[in-house]
Amino acid sequence: MKLWKVCVLVLLSGLGAFTAVQAAPKATDLKFVMYYPQVPPYMYQDENTEKVVGLVPEVLQDFFNQQNIRVQYVADNRTRAEHRLYQGEVDAILLAKEWTQHPEQLLFSEPLLEHQDYLFARQPMAAQGQLAEWVKGKAICTRQYYIYEALTPFFNSNEAARVDSPSELTQLNMLLNGRCDYAFMNEHVANWLLHHHFPDKQLYRSASGFSPVGLTVAFHPRWKPQLAAFNQYLREQQQQGVIAQWLKFYVTKS
DSSP states (O other), X not given: OHHHHHHHHHHHHHHHHHHHHHHSOOOEEEEXXXXXXXXXXXXXXXXXXXXXXXXXXXXXXXXXXXXXXXXXXXXXXXXXXXXXXXXXXXXEEEOOGGGOSOGGGSEEXXXXXXXXXXXXXXXXXXXXXXXXXXXXXXXXXXXTTOOOTXXXXXXXXXXXXXXXXXXXXXXXXXXXXXXXXXXXXXXHHHHHHHXXXXXXXXXXXXXXXXXXXXXXXXXXXXXXXXXXXXXXXXXXXXXXXXHHHHHHHHHHOO
């Protein structure tokens, strides 16, 4: 009788373990585009480890772990990445709603943070003044394919000349080499580049920023069930100061 009871207990234990294994949730795969040319401090590949690092991967890692989401970072350029997101070939990219061709076809998160563009110059700029006064008759280094709402009227009227470059790093190089009078850039990206690539160079920026935009994640519509939890997670990270801490860490990281 005792032997029979032992066998039953062993069998039940085995069934319990099997059930537990079967009940384990299956990981969901998510393809997140890392832009190329890369955009530090938000998301970029570490030169030594080849690991994708930056503010965005650091902030979102805990959420993906909690939701049992397995992230694969794939490199692509800005234009092709947006097209692939519409087609469902990738799942998420960093993209502002106002910069998309078909925003109605995508889902957008609440912003991780807000950023502005600034004019950067080789010489100090007047503390007072209007954008129209600063850019009139000037050449401005810009990022290829980017839409600059603040500058578009001046480019369209030929009051200012647009000088495109493939990356923000090239923008600053062109500015320093005298290829343009100003570089018009995201404040966080510019701060990272100046700290990491041009620590001995002195550049000046406009007293005020332009075109404030939220740094949001654009998702393919199939991720709608997860969007509310994702936004709640972002709010918690903002309230706890986590996002600001990671931004400071990556901008000044040596």
